[in-house]
Amino acid sequence: xxxxxxxxxxxxxxxxxxxxxxxxxxxxxxxxxxxxxxxxxxxxxxxxxxxxxxxxxxxxxxxxxxxxxxxxxxxxxxxxxxxxxxxxxxxxxxxxxxxxxxxxxxxxxxxxxxxxxxxxxxxxxxxxxxxxxxxxxxxxxxxxxxxxxxxxxxxxxxxxxxxxxxxxxxxxxxxxxxxxxxxxxxxxxxxxxxxxxxxxxxxxxxxxxxxxxxxxxxxxxxxxxxxxxxxxxxxxxxxxxxxxxxxxxxxxxxxxxxxxxxxxxxxxxxxxxxxxxxxxxxxxxxxxxxxxxxxxxxxxxxxxxxxxxxxxxxxxxxxxxxxx
Ligand code: SF4
Numbered sequence: 096x097x098x099x100x101x102x103x104x105x106x107x108x109x110x111x112x113x114x115x116x117x118x119x120x121x122x123x124x125x126x127x128x129x130x131x132x133x134x135x136x137x138x139x140x141x142x143x144x145x146x147x148x149x150x151x152x153x154x155x156x157x158x159x160x161x162x163x164x165x166x167x168x169x170x171x172x173x174x175x176x177x178x179x180x181x182x183x184x185x186x187x188x189x190x191x192x193x194x195x196x197x198x199x200x201x202x203x204x205x206x207x208x209x210x211x212x213x214x215x216x217x218x219x220x221x222x223x224x225x226x227x228x229x230x231x232x233x234x235x236x237x238x239x240x241x242x243x244x245x246x247x248x249x250x251x252x253x254x255x256x257x258x259x260x261x262x263x264x265x266x267x268x269x270x271x272x273x274x275x276x277x278x279x280x281x282x283x284x285x286x287x288x289x290x291x292x293x294x295x296x297x298x299x300x301x302x303x304x305x306x307x308x309x310x311x312x313x314x315x316x317x318x319x320x321x322x323x324x325x326x327x328x329x330x331x332x333x334x335x336x337x338x339x340x341x342x343x344x345x346x347x348x349x350x351x352x353x354x355x356x357x358x359x360x361x362x363x364x365x366x367x368x369x370x371x372x373x374x375x376x377x378x379x380x381x382x383x384x385x386x387x388x389x390x391x392x393x394x395x396x397x398x399x400x401x402x403x404x405x406x407x408x409x410x411x412x413x414x415x416x417x418x419x
Contacts, residue, residue, distance in 0.1 A: 103364075105390035107383060108317055108397050110309035110369035114376050116302030117404040118201030119144045122178035125199040125408055126153050129173045132415050138167045140185070141177040141230055143199065144373035145328040147350060164188050173197050173412075179230040180204040182237020197409045203300045204231055207267050208238045210294055214265035215239045219292060220258050222247050224280050225269030229329055232269055250276075253283040261288045268298040271330035271372070273337060274307050301404060302372045303330050307337045309399035310369050314341035318363035321355075322348045323378050324371030331371025343367065351378060352385035360386075 115123075122143050129137045135157020142150050142160060150160060161167055164185060167174055173195050176185065180200040189196045200208075214221050221244045225232040236244045247253050247266075258264050266284055268277055277299060284291055314320055320338040324331025331348055338346035349355060360366070366386065370379050386392050407413060 102389060102391045105363065105386060105392050106317075106365040107386065107392055107394045108313045108365065108367045109379075109383075109394055110306070110313050110367065111396050111398040112302070112305045112309060112400060112402050113368075114323075114370040114372070114374050114379065116300070116372040117402075117406045118178050118203060118300070118302070119373050121406040121408060122199040122201070123149060123153070125175055125197055125412060126158050127156070128408060128412055128416060129175060129197055130157050132412065132419060133173055136172055138170070138172060138174040139177065140164060140167075140174060140181065141179065143175065143177050145325045145331075145371075146373040146375065147325060148375060148378060149373065164192070164194070167194065171195060175199050177230065178204070180208060180234030182234055184237060195411075197412050199409060200234070201270070201300075202406050203270055204234065207235055207270065207294075207298050210265075210267050210298070211235060211238050211244065214267070214292065215243055219263045219265040220245065220260065222256065222258075222264065222266040222284065222291075223268070224248075224253075224266060224272065224277055226272075226329060229269065231271070231329070235267065235269070247280060247284070250280055250283055253280045253287070256284070256287075258288065262290050264288050264290060265292040267294065269329065270298055270300040271303045271333065272299055273333045274299055274304055275337075275340070301402070303333070305400040305402060306330065306334055306369060306372065309397060310334050310337045310367070311341045312399055313367040313369070313397050314338040314343035314346070317343060317365040317367040319343065319345040319360055319365075320347070320367040320369070321382060322346065322369055322371060323350070323374045323382060324348055325350055325373065328371045328373050331374065334369055334371060338367065338369075349382065352381045355382070355385060357389070
């Protein structure tokens with residue numbers, strides 16, 4: 096039997112940790128458990144996590160995704176808030192309508208909400224370092240009365256920022272930012288306003304930090320890098336930027352193997368792969384499988400940290416599950 100042309104060798108460096116973080120696992124488990132405990136439908140405000148594959152799988156099991164509570168009819172079915180967190184007005188509206196809420200906001204986002212609240216209570220103007228329009232930023236800004244939080248997105252914003260009173264100033268950050276960009280912005284704020292108060296331990300979460308660290312190790316060693324994740328996933332976008340800055344000439348963000356433009360990957364001998372915190376491992380495997388059909392793939396894992404973080408399900412769900 097004639098054999099086909101030999102496949103070219105490809106070294107795949109797989110970043111570790113990658114993919115799901117504890118907050119995402121908890122959010123997805125909340126929807127799945129709620130479907131089991133209460134039966135479908137279960138309403139979910141906003142994509143539970145920013146990943147189409149995850150959202151479609153949950154939709155197929157009976158989850159109904161809405162952007163606003165006004166889309167939820169009068170119902171006794173649970174309404175789940177996504178991992179990104181919500182402005183205060185949302186639980187207030189839910190309470191006014193007697194909706195049964197399960198809050199899957201990541202505890203590390205809730206921690207930032209509480210910090211912002213405490214600063215505000217102590218009379219400090221709050222600077223939020225983050226990206227305008229991201230649901231987490233909308234949720235964090237919405238913890239305080241309108242106008243109490245000033246958003247700083249870039250170093251230029253930090254350089255131009257004019258506080259009401261430099262002696263009464265605090266900052267918090269979005270959890271999924273670039274560690275390096277944020278540190279430059281925070282340094283600028285501290286240099287300009289030495290009295291500014293910040294978190295004891297930074298707000299960028301462990302999962303964001305670890306995934307960026309792993310990419311920094313892999314990116315300089317490979318010809319190309321794939322970040323598995325969605326375009327609206329903040330931490331995935333940051334991983335692509337981190338790869339580029341760490342010296343990878345060609346970094347792309349992809350959702351599925353079907354999105355691969357093979358012209359992009361013609362003559363490579365090495366490929367780095369990571370996944371954003373909302374991307375399931377099955378999609379990483381799918382992409383490695385697609386490369387294995389065209390290349391003689393040899394996979395090596397490059398580890399930057401061990402993770403053992405676990406967040407329990409929202410309390411009402413735990414209690415109802417235990418009572419079953
Ligand atoms: Fe929580 Fe961080 Fe995961 Fe966001 S990325 S859900 S803050 S652990």
